[in-house]
Every structure is written in C-alpha cells, then in structure tokens.
Amino acid sequence: MKIIRIDKKEWNPGLTQARQSYRLVGPVADEAGDVAEFRTLDAEQMPDLAAADTVLSPKAIVYPQSEVMFEYSTDPGDEERNILKRPAKAYDACAVVGIRPYDAAAFTLVRKNFDTPDYRDPYWCDAYEACTFVGLAVNQPDSTDFSTSVDSGPFSEKGLDVLLVDTQDAYLAKVLTEKGEAFMTAADWQTAADASAEAAINDLQAAAEAAIQATVQYDRIKDLSILDLYNAPFWEDVGFACINCGTCTYVCPTCWCFDIQDEVRGKIGRRFKNWDTCMETQFTLHASGHNPRGDKVMRVRQRFMHKLKYFLDKYEDGLMCVGCGRCVRSCPVNIDIRKVCNTMNSYDPEACACPV
Amino acid sequence: MSSYIESIRSIAEKWLADGDVELVIGFRAGSMPLMNEPCLVRTPAGTAQLVWDSNCGINLANYITGRKEKIGIVAKGCDSRNIVNHIVENKISREQLKIIGVPCQGMIDRRKITAMVPGEILEVREEDTAVIVKGADFEETLAKADVLQQNCAVCIHRNPVIYDELAGELVAEQDGIDRYADVKAIEALAEEERWDYFEKLLAPCIRCYACRNACPLCYCPTCFVDESKPQWVGKSQDPIDVRTFHFLRAYHCAGRCTDCGACERACPVGINMRVFTKKLEKDCYDAFGWEAGLDPDVRPPLDTYRPGDPDAFIK
Amino acid sequence: MSNPYLPYPVRIDEVIDAVDDKSLKTFKFVFLNPDDEARFNHKAGQFAELSIPGYGEIPIGIASAPTEKGFVMFTVFRTGKVSAQLHSMQAGDIMGIRGPLGNWFPWEQLEGKNVVIIGGGFAFTTLRASIVYMLEPENRAKFKDIHVIYGARRPGLLLYRDELMAWEARDDINMHITVDGTDDPDWKYNVGFVPTITEQKAPQADDDTYAIICGPPVMIKFTQPVLDNLGYTHDHIIMSLENRMKCGIGMCGRCNIGKELVCKDGPVFTLEQLNLTPREY
C-alpha cells in the first residue's frame, strides 16, 4: 500500500486543487465553537480538522435528517396531478475530509440496511457511492471512545478511501482504494513518504489504541437466545432514567430508522424521508391505538437489542455500533451503552432471576 | 455534600425498611465525570448506590408521572416546585409521596465547565465553593459560582418548598440578583433583531425533543407535535416548524415553568430554549405576581379569574 | 434496480361500501400504465402500500387474488389520517400503489394439503384473496379439503357477503360463517365467537392439515388454545401479522419483532417462528 506525505504547507493548496473535481465536505465549528458539524464547505472554506469530533455524526452527508423523496403537483388542473417524481439532484463526486475512522466504518454497517439483495434505497446509496472518504486518524481518543472493542478503532481503515495520520508538520496518507488514489491525484499530493512512515504510523496507532481504556465485551451475546435477553430482569434498571428523547439515535452514526411524511404547500406536495427514533411512542403506535412497544423500558430495550443482538444475529458481522461514544456523551441522563452491553454479555439466564 | 449523601441514604433506607414507601427515586453515580444517573431503588440495601453532588441537574419530578406506587423521592428546590405543580395539576396526591428535601447550592453547567478547560475532564472534585477538575495534562480549581447553570445562578428558591425530611440544613436564599436580565436584553432588541436572535438560537435544533422529554411539565400523553389528526406542525427540519415547536411548547409551560433548567441541560446541541419560557415566567410574575410551584393549595393564575386581572391586550 | 419508494400510479375504478356502517370500503384500482399490472404480479397473502399524495401511505393486505386480472382490490378500515382521506376519495381519482410487499402464504408447501382458514372481522382481506385463488378451477385440484371459519360481530359487518353466500352454495369448500350475535330471524348460519366455532367445526389436526389465522388479537389469543387442543402443531399454524409500517421494504426500522421485520420477513409467519420472537405486535 502507498503512503503519501502531505506537508502541511501543501494541505490547503491541495484541497483547493481538489475542489475542481470534488465537492468538499468537512467539519466546521460554529461561531460559539461547540457544535461542530460536517457540511459542504464554502468556496474558500477549509475543513476545521480540530473540530472533527462532532456532536452529531456525519451520517447526514449521505442521509440528511430531512430529505425530499418525491415532488408532485396537487393542482386539479394539472395532467400530472398526484404523480410522484424524484427531484433532480446531482450526485457529483464528493470528498469527505476529516471524517473519523469509526464514522466511516459506520456507513459500511448502515449500508447493509439500505443496499440489500432485494431493494436498494436510491437516496442513501446514490449519495454514499458519490463519496470519497478521506479519514483522519484519532491520535488522542476521548475517554468515552470504545471503538477498539467493536471492530473499529482510532486508525481503522474500514470504509475509508484514504487514512490521514497527523504527524505535527505533515499528514501521512495511507491510500486505501482506487477512489482514494483518484482523490490524491486530484489534490496533486504525490510525494511518497520515506521508509520510516509506516513505523511512525504504527507508533501513533499503538499509542492511540493503548489510550482507549473503555471496552465492551460481546463474545457471549451471540450464544444467548433473543428471548432470554429480551426477558432478562435488568431492563427496568437500564431503562428507568431514560426520558425517551431521541438524542442517542440522532447523534448515532449507525442509527438509520426513518419516517415518511407528506407535506403540501400551495399546489406542490412533497414526500419526505425524516430521521425517526425508536425512543418515540409514535414510532410503533398502531392506528387502532394499540402499541406493541408502549412502555418506555420496551423502547430502551429495543434500541439496545437492535444494536447489540438483532443486528449481530442477522448479519453475523459484529455489533451495530462503532464505539464512537457519542450517545454516552450526549445522553442527558447518562445511560451508557458500554454498561448495557457488558450487562447483556454477562447475563446468565440460568443463574438468577432476581432483579439487579 | 458527603453529609447529604449519608442522610439521603439513611432516610431512604429507613422509609423502605419501614414500608413507608415502595420505591425511592434518586441519583446514582454516573459512568463519567459531571454526570449522574437517575435511578429507582426498591430495597433498603439498594440505597447504598444513592449519591448527591452538583451534577444532579435532571429534574426528578419527571419520573413520578403515572406511577401508582407510594414513592419516595429526592428533591432539590426546583424538583420540589415541580412536585407541587404535579399536585396542583392533579397528577399525583401529596399522600402518595414522601420527599427527601435537599437544600441546593446550584448545579454545574457541564457544557460551560468543559469549555473553560484545555482538554477532556477526567476527574472532578467538589469543595465548598470550588470545583477542582483534572484532565490528562491539566488540573484547575474553578470557583463554583463561575460554573453554575445559568438558571441556578439566578435561582431564589434553592430550598425545597415541600418535604418530609431534609438531607441537610436549609441554605440562605440568594437575593439582590436580576433574574430576568437575559429576557430584558432580548426585549430591548428591535422586532427584526428579535426574530433573528431566535432564528440563530434555534438553528442547530435537531428536534430530538430532549428538552420536552426532560421537562417535568411535559407529561401530555400525545404532544401536539406528534398529533396527526390534525397535524399542527410539519415534521421536516423546516425552520418554521422547529420554531413553532419551541414557542408553542413554551406557551404550554406558561405559569407552570419553575426554570429548573432541565430542558437546556438535556439539549445535545446546547440551545438555551429557556429564553422562551423565561419570558412567559417573567410576564406571569409581572402581571399576576405569580411564581409556579410554591404552594400546593393555591390555584395558578391561568385557571383562576380575578376582577383585577390585567386585560389591556384585549380590544 | 428501480426506486422501491415510487408507487405505481393508479386510478380508483370503483368504491364499494363493504359493511353496513361505512367503516370499511372496498376499492378497486386500475393501473394507469398497463405494464405496471404485470410488474405488480402478487401472491395471495402479500400487502401493498396505498399511497395518497399529500397524506401518506398505509400498508394494506391485497384482497384480490392473483388470478383476478385487470384490477387490484383492497378493503380499508377508516381509522387514521390516510385511511380517512381514502374513504373520501371517489372513482376516477388518481393515487399510487407500491408493492407487492412482504411474503405470502406458503402456497407450494400447502399443495396437496387440507387448508383451514380462520378469520375474524376486517382481517379477512388476504384470506379472501387466498380463497379465490384456491377455488380457481386451475388451482382447486392442488388442494385437498378447504375449510373457512369466518366471523364478525354481526351479519352487516361480514365482508364480501355475496361471495360468502356463493361459496356456501359450493360443495368444494366447507364454509362456517358466524356472528357474535344477531337478532335477524333469517340468519341461518352460526352464532358464536370464532374460537368456539373453530372448536366445533375445524377438522382434527394431522400432518396434512394447515391452519391460516388472521384476526384481531383477542380472537387469535383464544383460538390458539383451541387449535392446540385439536392437535395442530405450531409449524402447521400460519399467521399474518400487522405492525405499524412506513417503508414496507425492511429499511425504516419500526415493524421488527426481534430480528424479523414484519414488512419484509413477514407478514406471514408460522406460530413456531413467532414462539422464538418477542411479542411486539
């Protein structure tokens, strides 16, 4: 694999060069400096890599919180009335610069949901396929980061096209795919790093991985039955504090649930796909008034079971979690997925039926 | 603080052991600094997990809604006022509750304190009027007064207004503070500036409804934003729909809000939506001399009529 | 691959009051583009999303059989925002249908077997599709005895009454129509709840007999022990579930029961499968 050295002096000129063939997306801090987010950069704007740890995951790049699926006329005089059409949208090449490795890994998990042998969600897939992911390795992981125990990590290459490693005066770029190669060419970053680069990256990686103290175990979860875990006595304790806001699901890079809503303004109607959350009562409410997950503890259980058990069983490819720690940091009542995962993993249905 | 913890545990333990209550709602230590987790304890032994410090900002009155059991609950000043609200609004009876009152000296604003230090906070220690925070490569001593949630800084009801037992001595209430300086600053703006102010304020909103769900007043079985017949508010991210949610929610809190700050604290993107509710709180105070949640036996102004009520706005 | 969220445009061809209290209407739709009908090509037991621009979509079981050509038919209970709007629409109006979605009753497995259909209330739609499909001359020989136990609260609430009566008159299907109660002196069929009638009329279980059940939760709850008593094993009891749905294609995440998605892995499950999943329906 090729390692390119990008001197920091070449950074901005390279991005400016790349703009000719890519729409650039990167982290941007707001004026107050605390709610950074990934968005399309303005013409002269450079990604603020110091703000790469965003409150919200960058999933909105591919999957906006609110997206128009169809437009239609509701004008009684229009021949095309009530005929739905997908709005024209150009899915031109987009480079996501500074995305964290776990967030790129998250897209590969979410893809299992939107790109299936039976159906392909064209909105998600078209946007995803247009992206080149130029990731930035995490040199100093946050204390809530547990990515190394869930098949990701601060230097994980999963889902990335290029991995940038910040070495103070330069970025060392591991070029991982052809898409990555094309982006490096477009930015005109061609200087091969010298022989010491690989060792330098390995050292930083080892230090970052060692700095991650938080871990989860899930080796036993796959052998426990769905019903045993579902009926386990610990859910009331896990879910008590939950206020059923959707924060954990909205900040999460791997939560993909959505709602479909129609809105009409004047004589033009639009059908939207909006992020939804399994924490919300309405999420499963039947028109009859019956609600299969009517109780908040059931909804908390659904979220954790989906991420840590159903997904695991369905795809046999790990958890639906990349360990970014966002839900841990953002939960207003401190419900901690790491604790829940470990509780599930250590559950022994034979041993004890007593509440924790 | 540690004496508070001991009293809370021993009162809760006794109530559970004597069968005075079936469960106790309190806080247990969080999994990270500056956070505690609301918890429910059903056994005397379980009370050992109860804690108290300046990171108990969540309003526990939120957790009594709809419960049928005899409840013991830990309550600081604002929690107790919201419990009074629940009693006034016939959501629960006083007899169903036993309250451990906790005189409060304000809760720490996690967002604010995080922004004051150079790195991630890994350890926090509280002393009387100081908070000592440690990170991987720094240690700083901050004055507690500088890191309080803004609503705590202007709070004049730190002591619980109802309780069965106290976890500590009552504290002196703050006086001589301007509680509505922030509202007045907005009032002073021109109409257009006010519009822009709120537009900017709400721009990061992701409509997760954490503010609503953390609010002990927001107990409606179906919130107006979730209604589909009729649908009052659109569900996309249109800024007008976002604003409609926020200002209508504030109206629903008029004459009820205790400015406990739960909404602002819960917000993942740091919106201070209290500027909506505080305006109404101020108006209620100016027009009716009313402060919510002080007395379970007094009806609130919006469900009583007095001949002298101001009516200049009616033409 | 085409856009799975894009409905086929259809015209409402006919609207029929399905019961006597106007709570249910039957809609026949015709595809605006004739090729779409061939693409739709459903199997009995599947559902589709009825899509009304400006209002939204609702998942409804397909009531017409695949063997009925030239239209697709749905019977819809008026309950939410979309169904209320649908009830106010008329022949000639344009809307959309997205589907067919989900799985279907296991027709290949049912060949050469006895089929006992048990339905209640307005959950009879895909069962109607199934009966019409099985009674089709080219199909009837593929199945052994067919029993149908169908009940409603009173005679006026039975769906597809004319067809029920016509089936009563045939000798290649055993009909057991019932109502919870009636004061109609001319009512010549059964009176009693579906579980009771099942107990009296359903054949004893054997390896060659399958039961298909659709109905309100309370009916299912009390019918299941009856089938147990008659010896039906849980892999011979086939059920069709309902859950709140949006996408209908397994993506939006709300209709799951455990790891199964009702919209894509279902709606048809055997009781044996359901025994392994949380009862979140």
Next chain:
Amino acid sequence: MEHMGVAPGRIHFSWISSAESTKFVEVVKEVTDAVKQLGPNTRFRKTDPTNSLAKVA
C-alpha cells in the same frame, strides 16, 4: 409571539360574545385592514418548495 419577533400589528386579541355580531364584523375589518397595511408577512412563513417539479423519475 411579539417577543419572538412577529410584527405586533399581526396579533390581535378580542373578547366578542356570540351576540355581538356587529362587533365581530368591526374587529375583523380592523384586523384585516391593519394586516393589509403591514403588507405581506415575511417572517414565520414556511419556505416554498424551491425546485419546480422535477422531471427525473
């Protein structure tokens, strides 16, 4: 509403009994006149669909 920046002239409160039809007419006229004078509202309006109907299916 005014605090939030909606123009004051756009919000009116009145107490009209079901018997006071003349007052109702007067107030409605007064309100509509006042609002017309202010011209089209620019704030608190949802954005119109930006794209004209697209031709891509």
